[in-house]
Amino acid sequence: MSSLAEVARRAGVSKATASRALSGAAHVSPAAKERVAAAAADLGYVVSSTAASLVTGRTKNVGVITPFINRWFFAEVLEGIEGALIQAGYDLTLFRLPPEPEQRSRLFRYFLVRKRVDAIVCVGVELAPGEVELIQALRRPAVGIGGAIPGIMTMCIDDEQAARLATRHLISLGHTRIVHIGGDLDAQLDFKVHSRRLAGFRGAMDEAGLEHPDDFRPARTFSVPGGYEAAMSLLADPRSRPTAIVAGCDEIAIGAITAARQLGIVVPSGLSIVGIDDHPYSEMFGLTTVRQRPGEQGELAVDLVVRAMTEVDGGLPSTSIDIPITLVVRTSTTAPVPSLLR
Amino acid sequence: MSSLAEVARRAGVSKATASRALSGAAHVSPAAKERVAAAAADLGYVVSSTAASLVTGRTKNVGVITPFINRWFFAEVLEGIEGALIQAGYDLTLFRLPPEPEQRSRLFRYFLVRKRVDAIVCVGVELAPGEVELIQALRRPAVGIGGAIPGIMTMCIDDEQAARLATRHLISLGHTRIVHIGGDLDAQLDFKVHSRRLAGFRGAMDEAGLEHPDDFRPARTFSVPGGYEAAMSLLADPRSRPTAIVAGCDEIAIGAITAARQLGIVVPSGLSIVGIDDHPYSEMFGLTTVRQRPGEQGELAVDLVVRAMTEVDGGLPSTSIDIPITLVVRTSTTAPVPSLLR
């Protein structure tokens, strides 16, 4: 309600000095600064951020674009971003990217562009070249999480590598009959994550010289129920049953563990299972997995854009940086047991 | 980059007409409107929302405050809110409420107040009276989700009623030895959800005249692993084992089902389990539960604030509205089976 002018009048100074006193930047006499602070305090004054950003051109606000909110990876990244932004004094404006192309382009050309944001973080969205252009035209720092995008800085885990790591672990234990339960290739996430993980799995099998016919089962959803269904149908016939499963993500792995137990198959002695993510439920299931920390990726992304905004030369290199992953061995994997001993 | 003035010049009209033509509100001749539109299009012009909101006082932006992002209920509500807001042409600024009181008050007095938002939606946060005052001082519509708050409009399910419904279902099946696994009363969510659900459970037991000594087991976390641990310790001793469990939420119920299966207890013949929420995993586990639809609650909240913002008399009544819940019977509950037949 109260404006800077009122504060200034009450403190007996001009708007200019009041502004300088409050922002703390320039030289203002201690006495004046004191009076302004007092006046502001008992008027309950707060700056109008709109007015401020109109003149400065900076909004202290960054936009985050993501296709999902209620999925583990995305929610986790979001929390990381949010925490880091608040810390740095920025607000977070959230845009969910709709799947329909028309809605999507509306988001880009209408919402995103209203000069509202000082920077952009895209999580799990693969920008089309035209969209990259639009963002570059904003002349604001931007970073992507979840996959490489030519033209803007991105960070992601190496999905192929993650699946390869998981698969190699099983191979090193002595498994030879291994199946991959992953995301449906026709209902792919951005960055073709499902294909990449499948490729990593197959790469590891090939490099070990293992045959792998009928090696892939798509899960209807990239989640626990999807993994459950796929594992149920895979494991139903004891003769074709593999000795180990590489899951496309931990949720699928958990679904598979649940299915196996339902069928009376003991994990890991009857079936080894390895996932990717290190989901909060994984420890409870003793799931061996390849860990990534989405929250840290979000924080890192914020660090980068904040630095780009505060440093004089705003530019962010358009490189892609690789997030490290680690294998976490728990109790869902072991060497294959000869069938008589199961 | 391009300003309204440029568009106006290019179209050969004044800023005033250009503004009117673009906003579409007032009378502008079709010819002029046409020329302005063309000029705007090939200049790639978009309004500066900061400039617009400086003069109109409206930001087309609503603030959402929530303590969690990566929990099912909260993420689900958030998705509902986001979808409804985009639909209505509003942006969403997300604030995560930090647990530390000092950070929390900082959020309220510093961030929230910068005249950035036209309305506020609080999900799962119990506002202190002082905080309600702060929000009311903003003179912006506000609604809460997840519990009643005196002074502002809220919507929530009746937690006691939900637990009572779940418990009555078990009692009607003939169960008499029932235990509640719920959230830790010392690590309570806002609105004392854990206590309320416990109270509903106990109310139903009392009204049926059932004894219920040692009737409550707190879960270390209000999630699957918490339910798993609590159920494990509860079910370990066959002699004290109940015939049915009322879980504080579906995730706890799922943890309990998993624990039961691990112990060789068949659900439901050996143990009936009922949850609250209707989580996406619940169907897979055949979990009988009390359904609530958090996404719809979010949408409803947005409808209300949007209406309050567009209608002439802005006020929102400070009533608390009750979200309906329904019992969804699946396969995790049945009549207790005499022990010989298990």
Next chain:
DNA sequence: CCCGGTCTCGCAACCGGTTCCAGCACCACG
């Protein structure tokens, strides 16, 4: 005592739209 430098501080011009108000053209009607 004079002069140059450093601190403070106020004036006023922005930032980029929206909207009140007045003016003008044009039409229909008396």
Next chain:
DNA sequence: CGTGGTGCTGGAACCGGTTGCGAGACCGGG
């Protein structure tokens, strides 16, 4: 042909801050 009304348009005053520039005060050194 005069007059009142209607529809469209432009000028200009905002909205609420920030900041460049210049003026005055004050200090120390020569």
